[in-house]
Amino acid sequence: MADDPEEGMLSWDESVFREEHVFEIDYVPETFKHRESQTQSLQYALRPAVRGSRPLNVMARGPPGTGKTTSVQKLFDELSAQTDVRTVRVNCQVDSTRYAIFSRIFEGIFDYEPPSSGISFKKLFRQITDKLVEEDEVLVVALDDVNYLFYEGEASDTLYSLLRAHEAHSGAKIGVIVVSSDLNLDVIEELDTRVQSVFRPEDVYFPVYDRQEIVDILGERVKRGFHEGVIGPDVLERVAELTAESGDLRVGIDLLRRAGLNAEMRASRTVSLQDVEDAYEKSKFVHLSHSLHALSENEVALVRVIAEHDGEQAGEVYDVFHEETDLGYTRYSEIINKVDQLGIIDATYTNVDGRGRSRSLSLRYDPEAVLARLDD
Structure with missing residues (x-):
């Protein structure tokens, strides 16, 4: 493809993208900006592992889309390439039981x-x-989105096994990094006292990126991912503005990709502001999609029922949910608590005439947007 964006329209075999995978959520950039202090803190904690000793444990926390996973993954890549330290990152959205994590x-x-x-x-x-012990190796385990272990009641047992490994088997050296995106979750307070007594992590906080940092980071993605001239300064500024409003860098990354695809639909060599505005209608739900895709079949069923009965009392929603899943009220209540903690629904107690206090269930998103993403 010619780099001159004004030279005609795209032909069927051309693309505005130089490397489209740069805009995938799990892409690890070669240049990682504005997380130098957090990276240094992680390196400090893991330095003993390089010398063959048990590293310090770490709690990395911050809102979604603030670079926590990327920081850990880049450090793990470096450790694996340069040292004998074993590193394993576990996605706790997918593996949310102790057995699954150890598998x-x-x-x-x-x-x-x-x-x-x-x-x-x-x-x-x-x-x-x-x-x-046999290989005389140090293992560092990152429990990414550890908040999901708390939602499932598996956090204490999992961490206890990891942190006490050296007592169960002399010579085993394991360090743990827990990564949490739930700022309402007090990780230490929610753990059993038996775990609290041994889990004294280094606290590494990842704040939301500011506007200029977002421009810098997305600008790097634009250089690597698009051909020259596809994204103009005004378009990048608008993407950064929308990203800053959401507080989640993943929104901006997804927005760039969708805007590029919109330009291609028009056979245009440049992305317009309208391409961005149209793309934002989907990109603004990145966090919602991320949360929904991690739900089990029964959890999806409950969210669907709530979307179809938004604002109704928990007992009324349960009748429909039970008819669909045959699950009892205890499990139903547990699932409500989980999707409430995930920020998908609001479960608030209200007084109902003649029935005392009951929970009213409502979505934190537009019901149609939720149902559309459940059907993706």
Whole structure:
């Protein structure tokens, strides 16, 4: 493709993108700006691992889309390339039980999955620690989106097993990084006292990027991802403005990609402000989509019922939910608490005439937007 954006329209085999994968959410950029102090704090905590000792534990926290996962992943890539330190990052949205997490750790150490059945947690745990001692390796585990372990009641048992590994098997050296995007969750306070006594993490906070930082970061993506001249300064500024309003860098990254696709639909070599405005109608729901895609089948069923019965009392919603899933009220209440903590719904107590206090369930998003993303 010619770099002159004014030279005619796109032909069918041309693209405004130089490297479209640059705009995927899990892309790790070569140049990572405005997180130098956080990176230094992580390096400080993990420095003992490079010397063969157990590293300091870390709690990395901050709003969604503030660079927590990228910081950890870049550091893990460096450690794996330059040292004998073993690193395993676990996505707790996907693996939200202690057994599932240790299965992922097993896979990271042995390079194959453990048997799908017939192996107890105790045996799985022993094989992991045996391997670490045998190879004289230090393991660093990142529990990404650890808040999901709390929603499922699995956090204390998981962390207890990791933090006490050296007591269960002398010579096992494991460090833990917990990454949380839920600022309403007090990680330490919500842990069992048996875990609190041994979990004294370094606290690394990731604030929301300011407007100029967003321009810098998205500007780097534009240079790598688009051909020259596709994104003008006014378009980049508008994307940065919308991103700053959301507080989530992922919105801006997704917005650039969708705006580029909109330009291609018009066979245009440049992205217009209107392409951005049209794309924002979908990109502004990036966090919602991210949360919905991590839900189980029954959790999705509840969100769908609430979307269709927005603002109704919990008991009325339960009748519909029970008819669809056959689940009891206890599990129903647990799922309500989880999707409330995720910020998908509001579950507020109100007084109902003749019935005392009841929870009113309503979505924090437009019901049509939620239903559309459930059907994606």
